[in-house]
Amino acid sequence: MASDDNDLSTLLDELTEAALGPALPAAMAGRPIAVYRSLVHGALQRAVESMLPRTAARLGPRLHREIELFCSERGPQTHYIRDVAGELVDWAEQSWPGRDDLAPYLLDLARHEVASAAVAAATDxxxxxxxxxxxxxxxxxxxxxxxxxxxxxxxxxxxxxxxxxxxxxxxxxxxxxxxxxxxxxxxxxxxxxxxxxxxxxxxxxxxxxxxxxxxxxxxxxxxxxxxxxxxxxxxxxxxxxxxxxxxxx
Structure with missing residues (x-):
């Protein structure tokens, strides 16, 4: 039983690394693990679009690339999908400044949307x-x-x-x-x-x-x-x- 538990834990760790870690080799394209990674990233993107609608709209197709970079460099630490947008913005604090491909104000907008969502969700x-x-x-x-x-x-x-x-x-x-x-x-x-x-x-x-x-x-x-x-x-x-x-x- 202990061996089975260890095998399951190892498998879960490998799935997490494949989904949220560095980009998979090109040779893995189309394989089930690549499809799984795509599904996970799609869920992360929808969460970000829901929490940061204006930032996501201004990023456009680049949002997918930012999520790829986020997962490769840090990845979500939370167990809750609702917290992913905030973690993405925390990562962007270091990643976005000085980027020629991003408008300088986008980090401000992302911060503002995260803060607004936190206030809206705060307890009474x-x-x-x-x-x-x-x-x-x-x-x-x-x-x-x-x-x-x-x-x-x-x-x-x-x-x-x-x-x-x-x-x-x-x-x-x-x-x-x-x-x-x-x-x-x-x-x-x-x-x-x-x-x-x-x-x-x-x-x-x-x-x-x-x-x-x-x-x-x-x-x-x-x-x-x-x-x-x-x-x-x-x-x-x-x-x-x-x-x-x-x-x-």
Whole structure:
């Protein structure tokens, strides 16, 4: 029995390597293992097209080649098909910059689509209890479906139509992505100071420390203008249902 189990494990490893590893030799074309590899790559491509529709449309036939490269150089590490697109984008962070055959903004667009999908799929509510009053020495609590992203181009302004071929304006841009009470994805463009503050607050830093460190990150002084702007930002996020209050305990 142990020998049979080992043989089965070896076979599964070989199938995984054939499907998700380096390209097969040309002599293997048409053989069952090549057909199996093609079916697996087709499933990966459909998953990417579902999660990254605009990126996939702009890549066109090159998407198949990118999946081949991804599988050859790294391959999926996840057991869940829904996570493949995110792993592809993680790989693209190293593979795509400087490529002459890819528009420079495509990585921004892929990142944006992955982040948007993550926010759309996030759990309702928050990860910790909160009370409504903000305390300067306590972390702020946000809904789970909120995150700050940064892009070098205005990919968030592109039309949702996958067939659109317009190119985004240059940046940089910092955005807050969140899901509203109607479960719709919303996007707010942030100033450098607001983005730095929210990144620290979302990471769990106490409000006072986040204000000081965020201002330093953005290269702005902690003055009346910053404090008034911070108060307005936090009030707006509370009204939108994104900021729930200060952490309890």
């Amino acid at each position: 509510g928050a990860d910790r209890p909160a009370h409504g009053e903000l305390a300067i020495d306590a972390p702020a609590v946000f809904i789970a479906a909120a995150r700050v992203v940064r892009h070098g181009t205005a990919v968030h302004r592109l039309p949702d139509d996958p067939d659109d071929a317009s190119e985004p304006a240059p940046g940089p841009f910092a955005l807050l992505l969140y899901r509203d009470a109607d479960l719709a994805l919303r996007t707010l463009e942030l100033s450098p100071a607001a983005a730095a503050l929210l990144e620290r607050l979302l990471a769990g830093e106490p409000l006072g420390a986040a204000i000081a460190a965020g201002a330093a990150d953005a290269g702005v002084p902690v003055d009346d203008a910053l404090l008034v702007g911070t108060s307005a930002l936090l009030g707006d996020l509370a009204e939108r249902g994104v900021l729930l209050g200060s952490a309890v305990g």
